[in-house]
Amino acid sequence: MDGTGDAAGDVTGGMEGDMTEDVAGDMASDRGFGETGRAHTGRGGTGRGGTGRAGTGGGGKALIEVDGVRKVFEVRRRTGLMRREKREVRAVDGISFTVPRGEMVGYIGPNGAGKSTTIKMLTGILTPSAGRLRIAGIDPARQRTRLAHRIGVVFGQRTTLWWDLPLKDSYGLMRRMYRIPEDRFRRNLRRCVDELDLGDLLDVPVRQLSLGQRMRGDIAAALLHDPDVLYLDEPTIGLDVVSKVKVRRFLRELNAELGTTVLLTTHDLQDIEQLCERVMVIDHGRLMYDGPLAGLHSVGESERTLVVDLEREHPPIELPGTRTVKVEGPRQWLAFPATASAAPLVAEVARRYPLVDLSVREPDIEDVIARMYAGR
Amino acid sequence: MGAGGPAGVGVAPGAAEGSAAGAGSGAGAGSGAGAADRPGGRGAGPRSRALDGLRGYGLIAMMWIRATMTYRTSFALMLVGNMAITGLDFVAIYLMFRHVDVLGGFTLPEIALLYGLCSTSFGLTDLLMGNTDRLGARVRDGSLDTMLVRPVPVLAQVAADRFALRRLGRVVQGLAVLVWALSVLDVAWTPGRVLLVPMTVLAGTAIFSAVMVAGAAFQFVAGDAAEVQNSFTYGGNTMLQYPPTIFAKDLLRAVTFVLPLAFVNWVPALYLLGRPDPLGLPGWAAYAGPLVGFAVFVPASLAWRAGVRSYRSTGS
Numbered sequence: 001m002d003g004t005g006d007a008a009g010d011v012t013g014g015m016e017g018d019m020t021e022d023v024a025g026d027m028a029s030d031r032g033f034g035e036t037g038r039a040h041t042g043r044g045g046t047g048r049g050g051t052g053r054a055g056t057g058g059g060g061k062a063l064i065e066v067d068g069v070r071k072v073f074e075v076r077r078r079t080g081l082m083r084r085e086k087r088e089v090r091a092v093d094g095i096s097f098t099v100p101r102g103e104m105v106g107y108i109g110p111n112g113a114g115k116s117t118t119i120k121m122l123t124g125i126l127t128p129s130a131g132r133l134r135i136a137g138i139d140p141a142r143q144r145t146r147l148a149h150r151i152g153v154v155f156g157q158r159t160t161l162w163w164d165l166p167l168k169d170s171y172g173l174m175r176r177m178y179r180i181p182e183d184r185f186r187r188n189l190r191r192c193v194d195e196l197d198l199g200d201l202l203d204v205p206v207r208q209l210s211l212g213q214r215m216r217g218d219i220a221a222a223l224l225h226d227p228d229v230l231y232l233d234e235p236t237i238g239l240d241v242v243s244k245v246k247v248r249r250f251l252r253e254l255n256a257e258l259g260t261t262v263l264l265t266t267h268d269l270q271d272i273e274q275l276c277e278r279v280m281v282i283d284h285g286r287l288m289y290d291g292p293l294a295g296l297h298s299v300g301e302s303e304r305t306l307v308v309d310l311e312r313e314h315p316p317i318e319l320p321g322t323r324t325v326k327v328e329g330p331r332q333w334l335a336f337p338a339t340a341s342a343a344p345l346v347a348e349v350a351r352r353y354p355l356v357d358l359s360v361r362e363p364d365i366e367d368v369i370a371r372m373y374a375g376r
Numbered sequence: 377m378g379a380g381g382p383a384g385v386g387v388a389p390g391a392a393e394g395s396a397a398g399a400g401s402g403a404g405a406g407s408g409a410g411a412a413d414r415p416g417g418r419g420a421g422p423r424s425r426a427l428d429g430l431r432g433y434g435l436i437a438m439m440w441i442r443a444t445m446t447y448r449t450s451f452a453l454m455l456v457g458n459m460a461i462t463g464l465d466f467v468a469i470y471l472m473f474r475h476v477d478v479l480g481g482f483t484l485p486e487i488a489l490l491y492g493l494c495s496t497s498f499g500l501t502d503l504l505m506g507n508t509d510r511l512g513a514r515v516r517d518g519s520l521d522t523m524l525v526r527p528v529p530v531l532a533q534v535a536a537d538r539f540a541l542r543r544l545g546r547v548v549q550g551l552a553v554l555v556w557a558l559s560v561l562d563v564a565w566t567p568g569r570v571l572l573v574p575m576t577v578l579a580g581t582a583i584f585s586a587v588m589v590a591g592a593a594f595q596f597v598a599g600d601a602a603e604v605q606n607s608f609t610y611g612g613n614t615m616l617q618y619p620p621t622i623f624a625k626d627l628l629r630a631v632t633f634v635l636p637l638a639f640v641n642w643v644p645a646l647y648l649l650g651r652p653d654p655l656g657l658p659g660w661a662a663y664a665g666p667l668v669g670f671a672v673f674v675p676a677s678l679a680w681r682a683g684v685r686s687y688r689s690t691g692s
Contacts, residue, residue, distance in 0.1 A: 123524070125521050125525065145425070157518075173436070
């Protein structure tokens with residue numbers, strides 16, 4: 001307990017002054033990141049993963065191994081006075097993937113697709129009905145307490161902290177539960193308090209924290225013992241813009257500096273765009289896509305849009321492989337497959353029409369994914 | 377044994393004190409050793425699991441005790457209140473004896489012996505394991521999920537969470553009645569018989585705890601079965617406060633051979649009082665309490681394991 005208190009005390013002093021600036025700066029840079037991310041994606045590149053993060057993976061062997069995993073729930077329903085109907089619900093229906101050390105993976109899908117069930121099997125909460133699971137060589141369901149030292153878990157919907165205790169007491173208890181050495185604990189706590197701006201909250205009972213504050217407190221709690229893998233189940237749910245930015249930046253740094261492997265489920269595609277080089281899409285318990293974010297476009301048969309400004313009004317442009325979506329005065333919108341290159345198209349338009357200006361619009365990831373679900 | 381074990385239950389308060397001392401000194405040898413064996417992973421034998429469970433139990437319980445002690449007056453009132461309420465059971469028995477001299481052939485001090493033994497055991501169980509009856513609620517609200525991702529056996533967490541020291545009240549009144557009974561009764565004391573008293577209290581705690589754990593395990597299947605659990609624990613406790621002679625033989629057989637609550641106090645108390653056992657058990661059976669406690673913990677911990685494995689979690 002004393003350890004926590006001290007660290008907190010040290011930390012609160014320095015933080016106040018530069019906090020606002022920091023966040024503002026980050027928001028700006030974050031927006032920048034988002035834009036470039038999209039641009040990369042559009043050209044079929046690897047996104048940010050290619051530029052910065054690939055090194056952290058180190059090419060080591062898979063940290064998370066999932067092979068043919070199923071989870072079947074038996075649902076009993078009363079159909080008559082005495083009769084009952086048994087029905088099998090396949091929440092997860094034969095999923096296989098591996099995640100190497102240091103990767104950040106987004107796990108997305110509609111409600112009830114099996115995301116949380118997968119996470120719960122990976123953390124040892126649920127025992128799989130079939131298949132093989134290994135985290136750092138550990139079988140989650142059989143060696144749950146051993147696994148606990150290697151993983152950090154954040155549930156967006158509920159807290160892992162003790163509701164009635166001040167944050168720092170929760171952390172102190174974590175330290176002893178996980179047997180974290182004092183110096184490491186202080187270092188990690190200070191880092192979290194700094195980055196997640198928890199200084200003022202350490203003495204507040206968890207039940208009095210706002211959703212965003214509690215989430216940041218939860219993320220810190222999941223990281224005090226230096227886990228190899230961090231599971232985040234809807235980590236930005238209900239957070240305001242500033243908190244989201246803070247959390248994302250923190251996760252990026254964590255991954256870059258410590259090489260922590262991150263698996264996150266989310267409904268917020270910005271989380272994925274800004275954090276993950278790889279995305280897995282699950283629906284009806286099956287893995288529908290596993291690859292770079294950019295690749296989603298080809299799978300989803302999405303379209304990019306070429307917006308051209310001509311010298312004057314012109315009848316709709318007709319070019320093979322495109323369709324003209326909209327005409328508005330001298331401006332025309334041409335849709336073409338996201339997988340095709342824009343260059344020849346632009347050249348062709350410039351050759352045949354009096355072109356003044358043009359821009360390329362990337363497809364919206366949300367639309368792409370919605371189309372994937374619909375097209376199933 | 378799965379978690380805690382009969383010995384574990386008796387030892388837990390000691391463990392709590394031990395870890396409290398360790399906690400005060402900060403990063404002592406304990407956490408150092410923890411760090412050393414962390415990367416390689418720790419042995420997962422049943423013994424180390426039990427020790428992990430005890431340690432975790434101690435940590436959580438101490439935290440709740442500290443939290444309670446920030447409001448000392450309120451704690452003192454709660455403690456006295458708990459003592460008074462649980463003591464009412466004996467007051468009822470006492471009032472009954474204002475009108476009768478014997479009940480089922482037993483005098484007041486003899487019944488006080490029965491009462492003191494089972495009340496102390498049940499008090500200890502309620503103190504140490506009583507919170508397991510909230511398991512169904514934890515399953516429903518999903519808070520069990522968060523316990524399953526911590527490096528402490530779940531049973532220890534479930535039992536220690538919201539550890540309520542005020543429940544010591546039941547133990548205190550039970551002990552008081554027990555001491556009074558022993559001082560009034562005319563027992564032919566031998567070293568073995570003296571030893572039998574604390575041994576019976578601990579064995580009784582183990583038996584009640586096993587029933588608690590089995591009841592909690594049942595709540596994995598039937599979420600709102602806390603009342604079923606209570607009928608066996610609280611109900612069993614109430615039954616044991618009265619002499620076995622007033623109950624039907626079939627019930628006695630059931631609580632001797634099926635769910636051996638009789639070993640909490642009836643069997644050893646009859647032996648101490650020099651009365652014949654209604655089922656004709658031999659005298660040495662009075663000393664079988666610890667064995668019985670161990671025997672019931674095996675199926676209880678197996679049931680618990682099965683419960684955890686079948687856990688389905690909530691939707692989100």
